[in-house]
Amino acid sequence: MPTATPPRQFRLIIVGGGIGGLACAIALRAPDREIIILEASRMNKEVGAAISITKSWGIEDELKRGGGAVDSGFQIFRTDGHLQMKSKSQKPIPLPFKTSDYDADRLCFHRVDLHESLKGLATDPSRPGNPATIRVASRVLSCDCESGIVTLENGETVQGDLVVGADGIHSKIRASVLGKEVTASPTGLSAYRLIIPKEKLLTIPHVSAMMTDDNPWTTMLLGRDCRVVMGPCREQSLLSIVALVPDQLMNEQASTSWTAQGSLEDLLKSFDDFPPWIKDTFKACPDISLWQLRDMEALPTWYKGRTILIGDAAHSMLPLQGQGASQSIEDAEALGYFFRDIVAAEEKKDHVTRRLEQVFEARNPAEFMDYNCRYSGAEAWLTGSRAAATAKSAA
Incomplete structure (x- = not known):
């Protein structure tokens, strides 16, 4: 048979x-x-x-072993350098996701x-x-x-x-x-992406603390048209920055590619009215990329x-x-x-x-x-x- x-x-x-x-x-x-x-x-x-996820899927332990760090809080600066949003203790505002009803850490990679x-x-x-x-x-x-x-x-x-x-x-x-x-169509925004090694940041105000504290956090700088969002990743050995600029204020042409080269000189022009310490941070970056944000x-x-x-x-x-x-x-x-x-x-x-x-x-x-x-x-x-x-x- x-x-x-x-x-x-x-x-x-x-x-x-x-x-x-x-x-x-x-x-x-x-x-x-x-x-x-x-x-x-x-x-x-x-x-x-850098990238963040706030989910509970049963593989969080494996992901943490792969370099994921818990984002513990955030703070927001104005363009004049004033710390606008902080906790009563002058520390970053905590993000207790795991102990809240959201029941998951915010992991940054x-x-x-x-x-x-x-x-x-x-x-x-x-x-x-x-x-x-x-x-x-x-x-x-x-x-x-x-x-x-x-x-x-x-x-x-x-x-x-x-x-x-x-x-x-x-x-x-x-x-x-x-x-x-x-x-996908242009949204009117473009974004600079920067990854900076920790050792280049240890003398820069506000940034050095974010890279060395046991409970790392996210920092934002909000202007009228532009904004910067940054936080540590890879176990605080790297600082990741995304700097958003309206296309009409761009000093260079953005690409749809993630790996298109960006200009430090043009980046500094776009953020000319931001605090000196964030511009010093930009200058510490060995490689800058720029891409145009699109949506559907x-x-x-x-x-x-x-x-x-x-x-x-x-x-x-x-x-x-x-x-x-x-x-x-x-x-x-x-x-x-x-x-x-x-x-x-x-x-x-x-x-x-x-x-x-x-x-x-x-x-x-x-x-x-x-x-x-x-x-x-x-x-x-x-x-x-x-x-x-x-x-x-x-x-």
């Missing part, structure tokens, strides 16, 4: 190996699944500034450290479920959303039972889902057939509340929840589509701070939605 051929594993194709794509791979790992991440780059160039930690969790063979396979230099052109067939720039095709477009604000998968090109109108849908968009591909985020990475991770958690029991490769497309619809419904935004910090995952959302529907029908 012939031996039955074992069923093929449920195959997931994740387009994009950034924070959102890696988080998806972590959330979707299971024994009977094959996870392939298609990443356009070769993952060999360190880019990015160098983006590269967070990315490396997530990559390790996605590919570690010792963790539960099959590890993800990352294919670098795999640039995707399009996707047949109904069949789950992804076409690469070199002509190769890869088919999945579920395709996740985690390929950022310039997503190729977005046009396949929507049936048309939707591009809300998309009518994020899914089609066997395909869904997540992260900036679905809902681009400006770096004003530090929510881009957090929202991508929440998207990943929701996918993991709604696909938690699917293992069969023969899963019907309509069934997959229905689950993607549930992910989309679970990820619609609610109130500002509650959505930033109190969103408790897809299961809690689903339970709350059912309770609300029951109460409405009873009324």
Whole structure:
């Protein structure tokens, strides 16, 4: 009697190996699944500034070991150098997220450290479920959303039972889902990014304390048009700065690339009326980059057939509340929840589509701070939605 051929594993194709794509791979790992991440780059160039997340997902300890530090508070200066917002003890205003009803620390990372930690969790063979396979230099052109067939720039095709477009604000998968090109538009703001080693800052007022205190904090300087947000990362060995400037006040042309070179001279001109100590901080930076912030109108849908968009591909985020990475991770958690029991490769497309619809419904935004910090995952959302529907029908 012939031996039955074992069923093929449920195959997931994740387009994009950034924070959102890696988080998806972590959330979707299971024994009977094959996870392939298609990443356009070769993952060999360190880019990015500091990044913060305020979520409880069960991997916080691993992330802290990867360089995440708890942000303990914040302070705000005016352009004349006056400390405008501080606590009664003249210390930074505390951020007791873990002891508040938000129940999670605000963790600050160098983006590269967070990315490396997530990559390790996605590919570690010792963790539960099959590890993800990352294919670098795999640039995707399009996707047949109904069949789950992804076409690469070199002509190769890869088919999945579920395709996740985690390929950022310039997503190729977005046009396949929507049936048309939707591009991001300039917001009128551009941002300088600076990463400065701690040893270059120890004599600069206000900055040195932030880099040496046992409980590091975030510092902001707010002007009429420009602002600076900065804080330590990589266990306080680096200071990360984002300096926002309206495009009409720019002294140079910004790019849409994260790695475009910025000019120290032009940066100092844009922040000429800011305190001398922040300009001294700018001067300590060995490398300055500048990019133009772009945004999109809300998309009518994020899914089609066997395909869904997540992260900036679905809902681009400006770096004003530090929510881009957090929202991508929440998207990943929701996918993991709604696909938690699917293992069969023969899963019907309509069934997959229905689950993607549930992910989309679970990820619609609610109130500002509650959505930033109190969103408790897809299961809690689903339970709350059912309770609300029951109460409405009873009324």
